[in-house]
Amino acid sequence: MAKTQLNVRVDEGTARAARERALARGMSVNRYIEELVRKDTGEVGHTFVDAAADFMKQYESVFAEEFGAEHEGRR
Known part of the structure; x- marks a missing residue:
């Protein structure tokens, strides 16, 4: 599957939370965000x-x- 770059701006608290949650799950922030979107649309x-x-x-x-x-x- 081809990948497309998507740039988003979030406040520092949201960025920090995303980094922490991704780290806790042993995955990259990119993969964490992908999974959140898939779950939300699934x-x-x-x-x-x-x-x-x-x-x-x-x-x-x-x-x-x-x-x-x-x-x-x-x-």
Whole structure:
């Protein structure tokens, strides 16, 4: 896919936030912005699923501690 350069101006706080969020995700600011736009223009469900997956990954140890192996398979 061909790439097109897009120049935007944002305030320093927004630029700093974009850099920090990209760094936290281990990606470039360019890729971070691309993913934000794709999510915004894509299906809402994908955004929810991505957020839920991030949440579960972040709190996996808490859930494992609270609902250990004795709860596996229960609904």
